[in-house]
Amino acid sequence: MGYKAKELTEEMLVKREERARKRRLQAAKKAEESKNQTIERLTKTSKAKVKTLRERKAKAGALPTVCYRNAASGITVSFPPGAALPLLSSIVTAPPPPTPCGVSGCPNLKRYSCSRTGVPLCSLDCYKKNLLLQQAAA
Known part of the structure; x- marks a missing residue:
């Protein structure tokens, strides 16, 4: 080579x-x-x-x-010494009384509100009746 x-x-x-x-x-x-x-x-x-x-x-x-401790023996909440308890006792308010359905002749309680009129309603049937009543009034 x-x-x-x-x-x-x-x-x-x-x-x-x-x-x-x-x-x-x-x-x-x-x-x-x-x-x-x-x-x-x-x-x-x-x-x-x-x-x-x-x-x-x-x-x-x-x-x-x-x-805060949640154990089998019980639930405990401990605060540091000298610290005031931050939870104030609150007054228990009663729930508002149940509202009846806004359609005349319906004995049921309110479960819904009409999106157009704000009338308390209990079912789809009452919703339809409410819309018919509103259209008839207008």
């Missing part, structure tokens, strides 16, 4: 070996740098997370908290 093997002198072999050694050292140095950067990046992230968690705990600890 016309390829001749070069005759290498002792000096050329030493230079070649030196260049190979430098390449190996440079590759090892680059790998070590990459590893250190990755470790630094990961530790910075975790330090930031730990810091924010500590700040959240500090903020949460400053406020009085109400503890």
Whole structure:
């Protein structure tokens, strides 16, 4: 093929070996740098997370908290010492009395309201009767 093997002198072999050694050292140095950067990046992230968690705990600890427990032994609600009970006793209001259907002659109670007139109605039949009465009146 016309390829001749070069005759290498002792000096050329030493230079070649030196260049190979430098390449190996440079590759090892680059790998070590990459590893250190990755470790630094990961530790910075975790330090930031730990810091924010500590700040959240500090903020949460400053406020009085109400503890609600629902266990087999019973339900308990506990307030921090010295905190006033935030729940005021409320007066129970009676529900409004049931409204009868607005169509004359219907004894049922209201379940719906007419969308057009607002008349209380109990069923679709009463709705139709109500619309007929409204059209007849108009």
